[in-house]
Amino acid sequence: MMGVSIKYKSVVTGFVLLILFASYPSQAHKDVTSEIYRYQQQEVINRQSAAHEVKPIISHPPTARVPIDRNKLIEISHRADKIQHRRYMTDSHLELRFYQFRSCIDCHPRQANNLHRVRSKITCRQCHGEEPIAGTRHYYSSMHPIRRFAVVCAKCHKGANASFAAYVVHEPNPALKTTQKNFPLLFYVFWAMAAIATGTFAIFLPHTILWGIREFWPNKKIIKNETCTKRKQIKRFTASQRVFHLVLMLSFVTQAGTGLSRMYAGTDWGYFLIFLFGGYTRALFIHKIVGIFMLAALAFHLVYILKKVNLKNLPNSLYGPDSLLPRIEDASQAVRHAAWIVGLGKCPKFDRWTYWEKFDYWAVFWGINILGITGLILYSPVFSSRFIPGWTINVFLWIHRIEAVLAMGHVFIIHFFIGHLRRHHFPMDLTMFEGSIDIQKLQHERSSWVDRLEANGMLPGLIVKRTSVFWRRFYYLFGSIVLVLCLYLLINGILNAEELIRIFK
Numbered sequence: 395m396m397g398v399s400i401k402y403k404s405v406v407t408g409f410v411l412l413i414l415f416a417s418y419p420s421q422a423h424k425d426v427t428s429e430i431y432r433y434q435q436q437e438v439i440n441r442q443s444a445a446h447e448v449k450p451i452i453s454h455p456p457t458a459r460v461p462i463d464r465n466k467l468i469e470i471s472h473r474a475d476k477i478q479h480r481r482y483m484t485d486s487h488l489e490l491r492f493y494q495f496r497s498c499i500d501c502h503p504r505q506a507n508n509l510h511r512v513r514s515k516i517t518c519r520q521c522h523g524e525e526p527i528a529g530t531r532h533y534y535s536s537m538h539p540i541r542r543f544a545v546v547c548a549k550c551h552k553g554a555n556a557s558f559a560a561y562v563v564h565e566p567n568p569a570l571k572t573t574q575k576n577f578p579l580l581f582y583v584f585w586a587m588a589a590i591a592t593g594t595f596a597i598f599l600p601h602t603i604l605w606g607i608r609e610f611w612p613n614k615k616i617i618k619n620e621t622c623t624k625r626k627q628i629k630r631f632t633a634s635q636r637v638f639h640l641v642l643m644l645s646f647v648t649q650a651g652t653g654l655s656r657m658y659a660g661t662d663w664g665y666f667l668i669f670l671f672g673g674y675t676r677a678l679f680i681h682k683i684v685g686i687f688m689l690a691a692l693a694f695h696l697v698y699i700l701k702k703v704n705l706k707n708l709p710n711s712l713y714g715p716d717s718l719l720p721r722i723e724d725a726s727q728a729v730r731h732a733a734w735i736v737g738l739g740k741c742p743k744f745d746r747w748t749y750w751e752k753f754d755y756w757a758v759f760w761g762i763n764i765l766g767i768t769g770l771i772l773y774s775p776v777f778s779s780r781f782i783p784g785w786t787i788n789v790f791l792w793i794h795r796i797e798a799v800l801a802m803g804h805v806f807i808i809h810f811f812i813g814h815l816r817r818h819h820f821p822m823d824l825t826m827f828e829g830s831i832d833i834q835k836l837q838h839e840r841s842s843w844v845d846r847l848e849a850n851g852m853l854p855g856l857i858v859k860r861t862s863v864f865w866r867r868f869y870y871l872f873g874s875i876v877l878v879l880c881l882y883l884l885i886n887g888i889l890n891a892e893e894l895i896r897i898f899k
């Protein structure tokens with residue numbers, strides 16, 4: 395009996411032990427052999443994977459596929475070779491020689507030019523993590539697109555979603571031919587914007603320079619006028635127009651300064667500008683607030699225009715010479731003016747608004763719209779990526795940049811030159827500040843308007859007293875300071891452009 399019971403007990407114990415051990419696979423074995431498993435453990439410890447784990451969808455398993463015709467050679471799936479690619483490895487630097495002795499930037503100079511590093515000094519490891527640095531497509535990598543937004547981007551960008559993470563951190567150079575294949579929208583948008591900017595400058599720069607030279611040709615009429623003693627001031631701009639111009643001018647200069655500080659961050663001059671604005675975050679904050687303010691001013695301006703339009707006499711009230719809408723005469727005047735500049739024919743007589751003033755107005759109008767819309771999108775990339783894919787942020791940033799460069803170039807070179815630096819306006823034309831202009835000067839450039847005012851008897855009503863000497867001095871000083879500030883931005887922007895391009899090449 396005893397023998398049977400011992401035998402029975404040992405059989406049961408043996409069986410239980412067998413079940414106990416057999417039900418668990420060898421932990422040690424799995425841990426040692428599988429790097430993926432270790433990665434998984436790391437993620438569990440970080441509590442990163444649980445909520446975001448998704449099984450891979452593999453339509454073509456990376457294994458050998460046996461064709462139906464067994465006499466043929468075995469065909470390997472096109473995905474199989476990717477297994478060897480460093481992109482798909484747990485340790486993308488496995489067995490790379492001297493890896494430990496070199497810095498990331500040494501081996502990946504192109505990736506070092508990302509805005510995160512240049513602007514905010516964010517290191518590679520803050521995104522790519524500790525060793526081993528996994529390939530971006532390694533299934534368990536924190537950089538894998540399925541969890542990148544939660545594990546990496548959300549560390550710093552609260553509320554980041556998958557669409558946001560589609561933002562291309564290592565943006566390719568948009569001008570290059572290779573980008574046409576990798577990121578076609580960026581390539582085409584960049585070149586379209588560049589073409590618009592180049593086209594504008596290609597027309598207006600030679601126009602402005604030749605015009606400046608033309609004004610030095612002797613002109614008897616003006617010399618006679620300058621000796622004339624009888625002077626009258628004619629009202630040209632209303633108080634609200636002057637206030638609009640002042641608001642636009644101040645906000646534009648602020649946006650140019652803060653925007654350039656952001657754009658040139660990474661160059662010495664950019665750091666200096668950032669320092670002037672009290673730091674990068676503050677510069678960005680000012681840029682955003684003033685941007686919103688400008689959009690509000692634009693809305694205000696639209697209401698102002700709508701109130702100005704005479705609704706009863708609709709097509710005519712919009713189309714007259716007092717309107718800023720372009721007319722057919724403007725084209726013909728532009729051509730005749732260009733002919734006069736090169737010494738062919740007489741200078742056309744301009745009315746209240748010349749063609750270049752209309753161009754300025756509409757250029758600013760569309761400029762504010764484009765900068766405003768792209769600016770609003772860039773205001774909070776996390777929020778806007780809820781509605782648009784994250785990679786469009788890269789595209790909108792380039793539209794914003796090139797449009798801003800075009801606007802600054804146009805205002806700081808062409809608008810300033812025509813307004814203030816031409817021979818008869820040098821060094822400062824105060825009309826926009828004072829609101830009134832000397833009738834002799836008006837006769838010189840806008841004789842059609844003067845004739846029209848005289849013909850319909852409106853001229854006497856527009857005669858005003860000249861602004862006091864104190865205010866004229868004040869305007870002069872104020873205008874000169876702003877002019878010098880803008881020229882400072884322009885010259886340094888051009889001088890440092892090479893350094894900027896070198897950083898982002």
Ligand code: HEC
Binds near residue numbers: 480487500501519530
């Ligand atoms: C010794 C040179 C060297 C150093 C140093 C180096 N890398 Fe690499 N890295 C490489 C090479 C070579 C590859 C493989 C390139 C490929 O597959 O395109 C690579 C691949 C990668 C990949 C995967 C590429 C992909 O497409 O997913 C990442 C991410 C990466 N490196 C990040 C880093 C980071 C971050 C550092 C700094 C901690 C660093 N590397 C340091 C040479 C280096």
Ligand code: HEC
Binds near residue numbers: 517521530
């Ligand atoms: C803000 C986060 C972030 C920072 C900082 C960052 N990377 Fe990346 N990196 C990414 C993302 C996201 C990808 C994946 C791109 C993709 O999906 O193709 C990537 C991809 C890469 C690649 C693969 C090739 C490519 O261009 O897509 C390399 C190499 C790389 N990074 C190296 C670096 C190095 C070197 C640094 C430091 C100078 C760095 N990264 C800093 C987010 C970052």
Ligand code: HEC
Binds near residue numbers: 516
């Ligand atoms: C270590 C913190 C950190 C991480 C991680 C990080 N970012 Fe950023 N990111 C920043 C900072 C700081 C800025 C700069 C603030 C600014 O310029 O708006 C920034 C700016 C941005 C911008 C705005 C760029 C612009 O020009 O307006 C985008 C888009 C962005 N990050 C995307 C990402 C994505 C996508 C990831 C994940 C792959 C990521 N970031 C990961 C800190 C981080």
